[in-house]
Amino acid sequence: MPLETAGIRKEYPGTVALKGVSLRFEEGKIHALVGKNGAGKSTLVKIFAGALQPTAGSILLNGTPIQLRSPREALEKGIAAVHQELSLVPELSVAENIFLGRLPVKTGFGQGMFVDWREVERRAEETLAGFELHLDVRAKAGRLGVAQQQMVEIAKAMSYNPAVLMLDEPTSALARRETEHLFELLHRLASRGIILLYITHRLQELQGIADEISVLRNGEVAGTIGIQEASPATLAGLMFGQTIPTERPADLPVQAAAALEIRNLTRTGAFQEVSFTLHRGEILGIAGLLGAGRTELLRSIFGVDPADSGEVVVDGMVLRPSSPSQMKRLGIALTPENRKAEGLIQNASTRFNMCIASLDRLTTGGFITRERERTVVRSMVKNLDMLVGDMEAPVSMLSGGNQQKVVAGKWLNTAPRVILFDEPTRGIDVQAKQQMFQIIYDLSRKGISSLVVSSELEELLDICHRILVMRSGRIVATLDPRRTTIEQLVVTCMEDGTRS
Numbered sequence: 001m002p003l004e005t006a007g008i009r010k011e012y013p014g015t016v017a018l019k020g021v022s023l024r025f026e027e028g029k030i031h032a033l034v035g036k037n038g039a040g041k042s043t044l045v046k047i048f049a050g051a052l053q054p055t056a057g058s059i060l061l062n063g064t065p066i067q068l069r070s071p072r073e074a075l076e077k078g079i080a081a082v083h084q085e086l087s088l089v090p091e092l093s094v095a096e097n098i099f100l101g102r103l104p105v106k107t108g109f110g111q112g113m114f115v116d117w118r119e120v121e122r123r124a125e126e127t128l129a130g131f132e133l134h135l136d137v138r139a140k141a142g143r144l145g146v147a148q149q150q151m152v153e154i155a156k157a158m159s160y161n162p163a164v165l166m167l168d169e170p171t172s173a174l175a176r177r178e179t180e181h182l183f184e185l186l187h188r189l190a191s192r193g194i195i196l197l198y199i200t201h202r203l204q205e206l207q208g209i210a211d212e213i214s215v216l217r218n219g220e221v222a223g224t225i226g227i228q229e230a231s232p233a234t235l236a237g238l239m240f241g242q243t244i245p246t247e248r249p250a251d252l253p254v255q256a257a258a259a260l261e262i263r264n265l266t267r268t269g270a271f272q273e274v275s276f277t278l279h280r281g282e283i284l285g286i287a288g289l290l291g292a293g294r295t296e297l298l299r300s301i302f303g304v305d306p307a308d309s310g311e312v313v314v315d316g317m318v319l320r321p322s323s324p325s326q327m328k329r330l331g332i333a334l335t336p337e338n339r340k341a342e343g344l345i346q347n348a349s350t351r352f353n354m355c356i357a358s359l360d361r362l363t364t365g366g367f368i369t370r371e372r373e374r375t376v377v378r379s380m381v382k383n384l385d386m387l388v389g390d391m392e393a394p395v396s397m398l399s400g401g402n403q404q405k406v407v408a409g410k411w412l413n414t415a416p417r418v419i420l421f422d423e424p425t426r427g428i429d430v431q432a433k434q435q436m437f438q439i440i441y442d443l444s445r446k447g448i449s450s451l452v453v454s455s456e457l458e459e460l461l462d463i464c465h466r467i468l469v470m471r472s473g474r475i476v477a478t479l480d481p482r483r484t485t486i487e488q489l490v491v492t493c494m495e496d497g498t499r500s
Helices: 041-048 071-076 094-098 117-129 146-158 176-191 203-208 232-240 294-301 324-329 339-343 350-362 370-383 400-412 430-445 457-463 486-494
Strands: 003-012 015-025 030-034 056-061 064-066 079-082 105-107 113-115 164-168 195-199 212-217 220-226 258-267 271-279 283-287 309-314 317-319 332-335 418-422 449-453 466-471 474-479
Touching: 003 041, 015 041, 015 056, 015 220, 030 041, 030 176, 030 203, 041 079, 041 164, 041 195, 071 079, 079 146, 094 117, 094 146, 117 146, 146 164, 146 176, 176 195, 176 203, 203 232, 203 486, 212 232, 220 232, 232 486, 258 294, 258 449, 271 294, 271 449, 271 466, 271 474, 283 294, 283 430, 283 457, 283 486, 294 332, 294 418, 294 449, 324 332, 332 400, 339 400, 350 370, 350 400, 370 400, 400 418, 400 430, 430 449, 430 457, 457 486, 466 486, 474 486
Parallel strands: 030 195, 030 212, 079 164, 164 195, 283 449, 283 466, 332 418, 418 449
Antiparallel strands: 003 015, 003 056, 056 064, 105 113, 212 220, 258 271, 258 309, 309 317, 466 474
């Protein structure tokens, strides 16, 4: 009973997310779907799940065209999904979560209808036993570990007896042992004839789970290969294609003096014994696959999640960062990975967001004036080439690229020595990306250092003086972008196994 797409196309105003995608997924196989950010993976999964409707094309199950107008209709057609963000209700039991919305009932006294709790628990135990899972079905879901919650999510999806099971980044919060347990379960499901679609950014785990791999690139199918053919170099070629390097400006000298030094920094479960020096004016990239520990490292350097051991040296001062306010006073700034949730206050104005980190610099005698804020914001809007119609309007009204510039401008107003950029170009268009690069270049010209984490590996090759490669929480290589190809960088990121 194969699942197929024929010419699936999805258009949005001003962009095309999928451009005639045709794929075939066979029963009894685990089929991985990979591609860099923006390749179209999530869009395709949402179409399969009934959450989005294609602009053109068709979906066929066992050769018969089907329409999936809602998630419920997808379930009725035998297609179930386990999303990256867990959807369990923490205060309900395991059994209640598995059968939420369809709890079995019985007729009671006075012909009233009541939930048959004994039947709920019996069915839940039966469902879990079918996957060799041993959990207390009466336990509250919120008290389970992340790995156990993930298993309950899968059991919930499988309780619909689907022909197709899709899993979106199922190992993003799992350690190595838990990942291995999940893989064993998925292989058992595949042996029963289930079609499994496995979406992941963790290319290093493909050899342990996939039978076939389809690669999406810019909304199109770049290729489908068997796992035996899936070398890191082959995957890199399919994911990135022929990349045209962007020349980094020649007038970005790196000074010998250290702006930031990291000595044996460790946070248990995230990264271990990380050491490096960031020089003044340097653009230093950190590459690595999902789960390598890149974001966690930046958060610890900035004091958001304090490290367990090790030292950070700023201008000769040795310390262990304990808070963002401490690091801000020392001239360190962080633009976070999730700008909407962590970098901006969405319902506040652009003016407020741009000034919130630098209020101490804008205050005189304990007072701050609206006009002084506006003067600072107008200057930054001009310097960053921002499109802001009304600085008093909510920042949520701006485009993604302009929101990213607000985050950068907020910290530039603090006159930092070092800026930690976490995924600075995620979710913004090509023109906005080039503008972000110019911001980073201008900082370098002023002797301000940048530490850049990006999943867009080709961008790191374009803009950085050096690239550190993280794998399983450790720095494993230092690369010169001028002497490194995208294939070599991907291979370096992928070698060895998953996080322990």
